[in-house]
Amino acid sequence: MTPIQAWKQNPDEATGLVSRAQTGDAAAFERLYRQHAGRVYAVCLRITADRPAAEECTQDAFVRAWGALTRFRGESSFGTWLTRIAINVALRRLQLDRRHLRLIQPDGAELLDSLPALADTPEGDMDLEQLISTLPPAARVVFVLHAIEGYSHEEIAELTGTAVGTCKAHVHRARQMLQARFKT
Amino acid sequence: MSIEQDKRLDAALAKLPRSIEPQHDLWPGIHARITQPKSQSLRHRWSYGFAAAAVLVVGVATLWISLNLYAPAPDKNFAEVVPHVTPTQTEPSGLSVQFAAQLASDKDIPPAARMALVDNLRLINDAILRTQAAVKKYPGDVNLQSLLLDLYQQEAQLMAEAQQAQIQTNVRTSL
Numbered sequence: 001m002t003p004i005q006a007w008k009q010n011p012d013e014a015t016g017l018v019s020r021a022q023t024g025d026a027a028a029f030e031r032l033y034r035q036h037a038g039r040v041y042a043v044c045l046r047i048t049a050d051r052p053a054a055e056e057c058t059q060d061a062f063v064r065a066w067g068a069l070t071r072f073r074g075e076s077s078f079g080t081w082l083t084r085i086a087i088n089v090a091l092r093r094l095q096l097d098r099r100h101l102r103l104i105q106p107d108g109a110e111l112l113d114s115l116p117a118l119a120d121t122p123e124g125d126m127d128l129e130q131l132i133s134t135l136p137p138a139a140r141v142v143f144v145l146h147a148i149e150g151y152s153h154e155e156i157a158e159l160t161g162t163a164v165g166t167c168k169a170h171v172h173r174a175r176q177m178l179q180a181r182f183k184t
Numbered sequence: 185m186s187i188e189q190d191k192r193l194d195a196a197l198a199k200l201p202r203s204i205e206p207q208h209d210l211w212p213g214i215h216a217r218i219t220q221p222k223s224q225s226l227r228h229r230w231s232y233g234f235a236a237a238a239v240l241v242v243g244v245a246t247l248w249i250s251l252n253l254y255a256p257a258p259d260k261n262f263a264e265v266v267p268h269v270t271p272t273q274t275e276p277s278g279l280s281v282q283f284a285a286q287l288a289s290d291k292d293i294p295p296a297a298r299m300a301l302v303d304n305l306r307l308i309n310d311a312i313l314r315t316q317a318a319v320k321k322y323p324g325d326v327n328l329q330s331l332l333l334d335l336y337q338q339e340a341q342l343m344a345e346a347q348q349a350q351i352q353t354n355v356r357t358s359l
Contacts, residue, residue: 038203066218179189
């Protein structure tokens, strides 16, 4: 593998940023932050659907990553590893949030019954991003992880502690709702 | 759900940005948290360590005291001192038996107080004997063990209070 190919695959590792950060180099970690903040914030924002919460989750994710850097072995890219941490932080945040106490439900049927609230939302000029944010939390989380982040149903089931079938039901229902509302 | 709609949604999803920049620079907050003085977190760790050590010491001390205080007495049975004890008892509690005997013969303490102390001691001792029998029968029952320990503590406390009463009475008598 040429240095350029290595850099394209794992730019952080190739430039030594990760290994420098692992030795406690905060400046190297700041560069990693600059490279990955947008990616981490995007996933936190889509999961929480709340900007202040997403900012807090982004901060928490980087702080946790800093604390766990010595355990990063490079089995996946740094970005993938960091995104996984961010997803866990955002999911935890949702679970702790009283408004979303019923996020992870053992049976998707109950959630599906609660969806009609979206039908009352004036969709007018809503773009897809906004429509996704109006999905109920459980459906939104599963849909974002599957349709945007590319996680498999099995991975999502493991992350969220739900059954694979429930994940599939959430995605299917979310797609139905979005298609019904999405005009362009 | 038509295939056309499906494709349109997938196309729109594919266009969504993978990265969204936060409205504020979050680095200062992160930097402050990851570079906070080590001594602070170290102090927290030490305080947890001290708390854990304190709990351990108290636990071991309680266990040691209870084991030593309530070793079977070779000489007297509680029933010899306090005749109300039920015959189901299996192990006399040595120190409390001696103490009850001493208390019963202490003429300086008013009879009513003496009787109340001996009665209470007898009740607790009776409960200890029954609980000991239960622990023997169900040695793995944590609740029973906890109850037994609690009774030992009650008995020790009562004896301490009785001793205090004896001292006060003796002081008053000598005055």
